[in-house]
Amino acid sequence: MGHRIALVGNPNSGKTTLFNGLTGSNQSVGNWPGVTIEKKSGKLKHQNFEAEIVDLPGVYSLSTISLEEEVTTKYILSKSMDLIVNIVDASNLERNLFLTHQLLDSSIPMIIALNCMDIAKAKFQDLNIPKLESLLGVPVVPITASKKHGLVDLIRVIEIANYEPRIPQKRYSEAIEKTILQFQSIVNDRFLATRFFEDGINVDKYSEHDELTKLTLQNALELAKKDYTLDFDMVLPDERYNLILTICNAVLTRNSVEIESSTDKIDKLLTHRILGLPLFLGIMFTVFYLSFGPIGTFITDGFVWLIEGFFSIIIGGIESVGMAPWVSSLVINGIFGGLAAVLGFLPQLTILFLFLSILEDSGYMARAAFIMDRVLRRFGLSGKSFIPMLIGFGCSVPAMAATRTLDKSEDRKITTMIIPFISCGAKAPIYGIIAGAIFASHSYLVVFSMYIIGIMVAIMSAILFKKTILKGASANYLMELPEYRMPTAKNTFLHTWERVKGFLIKAGTILLGAFIVIWFLSYFGFVDGTFRLLSYEEIEYSFLGLIGKALLPIFSPIGFSDWQATVAILTGFVAKESVVGTLGILYGVAGDVLESGTLLYPALQAAFTPLQAYSFMIFALLTTPCIAAIAAMKKELGSWKWLIFALVYELVVAYVAALLVYQLGSLGIGTLLTVLVFIVVIIIVFSTIRRIIKSKGSTCGSCTGCGIEGSCDIKSKRK
Amino acid sequence: MTLSELKPGESGRIIHVYSNNLRKRIIDMGLTNGTVIKVKKLAPLGDPMEILVRGYFLTLRKAEARTIEIERIGVDL
Numbered sequence A: 001m002g003h004r005i006a007l008v009g010n011p012n013s014g015k016t017t018l019f020n021g022l023t024g025s026n027q028s029v030g031n032w033p034g035v036t037i038e039k040k041s042g043k044l045k046h047q048n049f050e051a052e053i054v055d056l057p058g059v060y061s062l063s064t065i066s067l068e069e070e071v072t073t074k075y076i077l078s079k080s081m082d083l084i085v086n087i088v089d090a091s092n093l094e095r096n097l098f099l100t101h102q103l104l105d106s107s108i109p110m111i112i113a114l115n116c117m118d119i120a121k122a123k124f125q126d127l128n129i130p131k132l133e134s135l136l137g138v139p140v141v142p143i144t145a146s147k148k149h150g151l152v153d154l155i156r157v158i159e160i161a162n163y164e165p166r167i168p169q170k171r172y173s174e175a176i177e178k179t180i181l182q183f184q185s186i187v188n189d190r191f192l193a194t195r196f197f198e199d200g201i202n203v204d205k206y207s208e209h210d211e212l213t214k215l216t217l218q219n220a221l222e223l224a225k226k227d228y229t230l231d232f233d234m235v236l237p238d239e240r241y242n243l244i245l246t247i248c249n250a251v252l253t254r255n256s257v258e259i260e261s262s263t264d265k266i267d268k269l270l271t272h273r274i275l276g277l278p279l280f281l282g283i284m285f286t287v288f289y290l291s292f293g294p295i296g297t298f299i300t301d302g303f304v305w306l307i308e309g310f311f312s313i314i315i316g317g318i319e320s321v322g323m324a325p326w327v328s329s330l331v332i333n334g335i336f337g338g339l340a341a342v343l344g345f346l347p348q349l350t351i352l353f354l355f356l357s358i359l360e361d362s363g364y365m366a367r368a369a370f371i372m373d374r375v376l377r378r379f380g381l382s383g384k385s386f387i388p389m390l391i392g393f394g395c396s397v398p399a400m401a402a403t404r405t406l407d408k409s410e411d412r413k414i415t416t417m418i419i420p421f422i423s424c425g426a427k428a429p430i431y432g433i434i435a436g437a438i439f440a441s442h443s444y445l446v447v448f449s450m451y452i453i454g455i456m457v458a459i460m461s462a463i464l465f466k467k468t469i470l471k472g473a474s475a476n477y478l479m480e481l482p483e484y485r486m487p488t489a490k491n492t493f494l495h496t497w498e499r500v501k502g503f504l505i506k507a508g509t510i511l512l513g514a515f516i517v518i519w520f521l522s523y524f525g526f527v528d529g530t531f532r533l534l535s536y537e538e539i540e541y542s543f544l545g546l547i548g549k550a551l552l553p554i555f556s557p558i559g560f561s562d563w564q565a566t567v568a569i570l571t572g573f574v575a576k577e578s579v580v581g582t583l584g585i586l587y588g589v590a591g592d593v594l595e596s597g598t599l600l601y602p603a604l605q606a607a608f609t610p611l612q613a614y615s616f617m618i619f620a621l622l623t624t625p626c627i628a629a630i631a632a633m634k635k636e637l638g639s640w641k642w643l644i645f646a647l648v649y650e651l652v653v654a655y656v657a658a659l660l661v662y663q664l665g666s667l668g669i670g671t672l673l674t675v676l677v678f679i680v681v682i683i684i685v686f687s688t689i690r691r692i693i694k695s696k697g698s699t700c701g702s703c704t705g706c707g708i709e710g711s712c713d714i715k716s717k718r719k
Numbered sequence B: 001m002t003l004s005e006l007k008p009g010e011s012g013r014i015i016h017v018y019s020n021n022l023r024k025r026i027i028d029m030g031l032t033n034g035t036v037i038k039v040k041k042l043a044p045l046g047d048p049m050e051i052l053v054r055g056y057f058l059t060l061r062k063a064e065a066r067t068i069e070i071e072r073i074g075v076d077l
C-alpha cells in the first residue's frame, strides 16, 4: 500500500540528494552526469503518510540513447508510478523544462520540485513561482535539496496531491496538434503519440504493437512529414523550446549584467589551453603522492604501530591463558596475521578515497572527461569512458556499473574489459607492503609506476579490442559540464565513509572467512602420516603448500621462487586484499615477528629480490580481478563468452608482462634499468599499434571508416 | 559555415543540424534551429569544444560541430 512516487529529472539535477532527503538513506551523489545508474527505491515516512520513492537515472529527454536512460523511459512509459516528482534545476531552467514539457504530455499526476534555489537566487534577480505554476499547470515547490530546505513543503504537496490521471493540455500549434491526433487515433494514447512523433519507431522498444499498427503508424508518419518544412524530428522539440522560452521569459528576471561565475573563473585555469593538461596530470600525481608517498606512509606506519600494540597485548593474553595450540594458532596466525596486514592500509586507502570523493563532488570528473576525450578517442573510447576508469581507481565494481552511462555497446564492452587493469584500491596494499619492504625510499615511485603501467596496458588493450574483436567501435561524446560545487564536508565525509565502511565490512566478513580457510589449509597437513596442526617451520607440508609447490613451475618463469607467493596470488581471486593477508599468514606475522618493527618487512625482504618483487606486483596488477568484479563484469558484458574471453586475456597479459619484466631483469641490468626497459618496450609496442591504426583505422569521431585521420576536416588536415 | 569554425568567444545562430550519430540528442539538449550559441573554449588538445547554449555549458566534438550549420553573429549572449 501507499503510493509509488518516481523522481524524474535531468542528470545532476539533485534527484539522489532529494531521494536521500526524503527517505533518509545514503545513496551516493556526485557532481557529474550519470551517478545513479539503476533505479533505487526507498520509503518516505512523514507522520501518517507513507509512500515508496523511486530514484531513476537522470535523462535529458525521453528519447534516449544510453542504457541507463532506457531504464527511466521504460519506467515512465509503463506508467508504473502513481505520481512523478519532476526535479527541475532552477539554475538551468530552460534545458530542464524540456523534459518537464515531455512529461506533461502524459496523464501521470505530476509535481515539480524546483531544486537548487540557492544557486538560482544568486544567478537570477527573480523567479516567479506562482506564474510558473500556472503556466505549467502543475504544482511547483521550490527546494534546496542539498540543504534540506523546502522538503517539508514538498512532502505536504505530495500528500495532498491529486492522484487521479491528469488530462494533458493541448499546447501546441494547430498543425502539430493535428499530427498528434492522427497518431493518437492509431495508438489510443496522447503520450505515446507524442513519443512516436519525437522518437519515431524507437518507441516500439517500450511498447508492443502488432505489425499492422506499426505499418499504419509508419504510413501516418510519412504522410505527416509532408506537412512540415522543418525536419520532422525537429518539429516537436523546436516547438517545445519555443514554448519553454516564452515561459522562461515570463517567470525569470535575469540580471542586467552577466557576472562571471566562479565556474568560469575556475575553468579558465583547469581547462586552460596550455595549463589544462599538466594541471590534470599534476592533480592525479598529487592524489597518489599524498596517498602512497611519504605522508601516507608516515600515517600508515603510525597506524600499524597501533595495530601491532593492540594485537601484541591480545596475543600476550592468549599465550598467558594457555589455550589449545590450534586456537592460538588460529587467532595469531590466521586472524591477526591476515587482518593486521590488510587493516594496516586503512589510512592510505582513506586518503585515496577522500580525494576521489572530492574529485567526484566538485565537478572535476566531467572536466577530466572533457580534457581526455581527444586522447581516448584514438583508442575508440570517449572522454566519458574516463569517468568509469577514474572510479576504477577506487573499486572496479562501481566502475563497471558506471559504464552504463556510455552510449554505445562496443564502448561499454571495451571500457568494462579494461577496467581490471586500472589499479583498484584493494590492490594498493599489495604494492604498499611489497614496495615498502623492498624499495623503501623509492617506494612511492614504484607504486606510481604500477598505476602508470596499469593505465597503459588498459589503453593498449582498448586499441587491440578496437582493431580486432570490436572493429569499428567509435564512441560518441556529448556532455554537459556541470557548475563547480564546493564539496560539502558532510558529503565528502559520507562518501569516503561509505567506501571505508565497505572495506571494513569486507575485512570483517569475506576476508576474515577467507583468512580462516587459508589458515586452515596452510597450518594443517599430513606429516609423517598423521594429520595435525603444523608449526610455522612445517607449513610447506600443508594443503596450500602442496598446491603452491605444484603450481610453482608455472610461476617460476615470472620470478616466483617460493610457494607462499604463488598461494598469495591465487587467493587474490577472492579479494585483492587477501593477497596481503595471505602473505601475512604465510610469512608468519606472529609472536616475535610482530615486535620487530613494521609487520611483514623482514620476512618479505628475505623472500623477494627487488626484481621478483616487481614482477610479483606486475602480475598482481594485471591479473584477473576479484570475484566481485568478475560478477559485475558478467553483468555488464552480458555473456559468458565475453567474460571468459576477458578473463583469459587478462591472465595472459599479466603473465606475459611479468615474464618480460623478470626475464629482462634477469639479464642482470639492475632493477631500475629493467623498469626503464619495460616502459620503453611498452612505448614501442604502443607506437607500433598506433602506426597500424594510422595506416588503416579511422579515428575521426563520428565518421567511421574513411581511413584517413583528420580527413573529415579538410581544413585541419596536416596543419 | 559550421559550428566547428567558430573561435572561442564568437557566437552564432543555428541554421540547420545535419544528421550525425547524436543528432537527436543534440536537438533535445536545445540546439534547435535559430538557437544562439557561443563558443566558450576548446579543450587543451583542440577538441572537443565547449559551448554556452540556453544558459548551460555543453561540450561536443568537432566532428559533431561540423554537422551544425550556423551563421556568425556579433552579439554576445
Ligand SMILES: Nc1nc2c(ncn2[C@@H]2O[C@H](COP(=O)(O)OP(=O)(O)O)[C@@H](O)[C@H]2O)c(=O)[nH]1
Residues within 6 Å of the ligand: A009, A010, A011, A012, A013, A014, A015, A016, A017, A018, A028, A029, A030, A031, A032, A033, A034, A035, A036, A058, A115, A116, A117, A118, A119, A143, A144, A145, A146, A147, A361, A485, A491
Ligand atoms: N547548490 C546546490 N547543490 C545541490 C542541490 N541539490 C543537489 N546539489 C548538488 O548537485 C550535485 C548532483 O546531485 P545528485 O543528487 O547526485 O544529482 P542526480 O544526478 O540528479 O541524482 C551534487 O554535487 C549535489 O551535492 C541544491 O539544492 N543546491
Ligand SMILES: [Mg+2]
Residues within 6 Å of the ligand: A015, A016, A017, A029, A035, A036, A058
Ligand atoms: Mg543520481
